Amino acid sequence: TLGVRDLARSTVFFESLGWRRSVKDAPGVSFFQCGSIAFGLFPLDELAKDAGVSVKGSGFEGFSIAYNARSKAEVDEVLAEVQSLGAEVVKQAEDVFWGGYSGYFRDLDGHLWEVAWNPGFEIDADGAVKLPD
Structure with a gap:
């Protein structure tokens, strides 16, 4: 949540x-x-x-949420879409050291999201990610 x-x-x-x-x-x-x-x-x-905590404070909370895409093109499409909806793209998508392609954005409340294509992850028709065995 x-x-x-x-x-x-x-x-x-x-x-x-x-x-x-x-x-x-x-x-x-x-x-x-x-x-x-x-x-x-x-x-x-x-x-x-x-949760019994204060709302005060902000900044990097030490986590990001990943949106797993089916292709490099989908990564670019998602980043363009979220930017058009008011999100801040903080890192444009690029090829990354682990063999995939990813970029990052902050949503409307500043939560950090990675949009990534990982050639080793299978994504089914319902969007569920199947990790390799």
């Missing part, structure tokens, strides 16, 4: 990427089915309150 400043705006942002919103009758939260995981958006203040 990501804490977001504007739930409605962030929900539209992810829906605009083609993500299917699930459980639409859950007030105050948005859920998306992402392959075999559930991805949630919740108001930042409420998430901090629920």
Whole structure:
């Protein structure tokens, strides 16, 4: 679950990427089915309150979330799309040392996302990533 400043705006942002919103009758939260995981958006203040922590502070939190693409072209398309929706591309896509292709963006609330194509990862028709054995 990501804490977001504007739930409605962030929900539209992810829906605009083609993500299917699930459980639409859950007030105050948005859920998306992402392959075999559930991805949630919740108001930042409420998430901090629920966790018993302060909302104050910002910066790099020591993690990124990966969006796995099926091709290099899809990586470029996703980065262009998120930028048009208000995200900040912080690193343009490029070939990387591990044999793939990736770039990074910060979403509307500053969460860091990697958009990556990994030739060793299979992605099924539903978007689930199958890691190599």
